[in-house]
């Protein structure tokens with residue numbers, strides 16, 4: 001099987017999610033024979049059905065932080081993946097808040113659903129884990145959930161960076177170096193972010209420093225939709241010289257087309 005990145009949703013704030021102006025089902029990564037669901041927000045199962053994707057084929061769920069549009073559907077997905085426990089399988093990789101809760105949040109994962117999975121892995125910034133062919137590194141996102149993560153996926157033929165929800169920070173930019181493809185959560189246009197999120201200006205700075213072969217912006221807030229993500233992506237591309245697109249529901253990327261040519265580069269990522 002070839003690899004694919006499939007966008008199930010691009011909603012990036014609570015009003016876009018609430019009105020479903022854009023879907024909020026996160027991203028599906030198919031890496032050769034393995035399927036991962038990344039940041040499954042509300043409506044992920046509907047979107048899986050809409051795009052003819054089989055949730056039973058999912059090996060691992062990944063959730064970067066404890067905000068609803070990133071992890072709301074983890075229990076529903078665990079239930080569907082495992083036929084409600086008849087076929088105990090799969091891995092959940094999530095940040096500490098999702099699994100353990102904190103003063104503001106109960107754990108998102110219920111005890112019942114935890115027991116349906118083969119494994120639950122809590123990742124903290126700087127840690128890594130291997131799932132089948134893929135090595136996953138937890139990155140230093142900086143967001144209102146203090147345990148928020150980004151992820152970097154070292155796949156056999158390409159490297160994918162995902163910022164998660166974050167403001168600009170140097171450490172994260174450092175960790176994203178070497179990404180062939182970079183997915184950025186950019187809820188705000190221009191320089192309009194006033195909180196711990198990216199806007200077009202800070203996303204441009206990251207892309208200019210990481211220089212991936214392809215940058216994809218997603219996770220749009222209301223202001224971003226008004227400004228038009230296509231226009232913002234064009235602006236980033238003009239400023240950085242990096243091919244940049246804005247995600248939409250059902251967008252499919254073939255990541256291997258953007259892989260670095262040198263096999264040495266790939267090997268060095270693994271050791």
Ligand SMILES: [Zn+2]
Pocket residue numbers: 065067143165
């Ligand atoms: Zn968030």
